[in-house]
Amino acid sequence: MNDIKELREHVKDLKVLFVDDEEMVRDGTGIFLRKFFDNVIICCDGEDGLKTFKESQDFDIVITDVVMPKMDGITMIKNIKKINPDIFTIFITASRELEDAQDRLSNITIKKPISFDDIIMIMQTVGTLK
Structure with a gap:
């Protein structure tokens, strides 16, 4: 599955929780993620992310910054x-x-800023899990 449209079709229904404390990163990465995944929920810190996860445990992927207040x-x-x-x-x-x-806790670790190639790699990896 190398074609981007085919990859998107395969993973678009996965529900993503994205957590980052930096507003610009949240906004930019959120727009980027929504180009590939139809259901992206964005939180501003670990407490908010955990609360959101507990309220709706049907997430398929959690993407998070490491250092947050x-x-x-x-x-x-x-x-x-x-x-x-x-x-x-x-x-x-x-x-x-x-x-x-x-x-030990992550399937993938990505250096900021997240890139188009990173998203493609994520889609290829999670696409094999579906």
């Missing part, structure tokens, strides 16, 4: 994995160093 992405994902250990998780980070916990 109130609750960081690692803590949020640890709590989400207690609810659904099989949830597909993606960390996005500006940090050059990856923490061990981050590696």
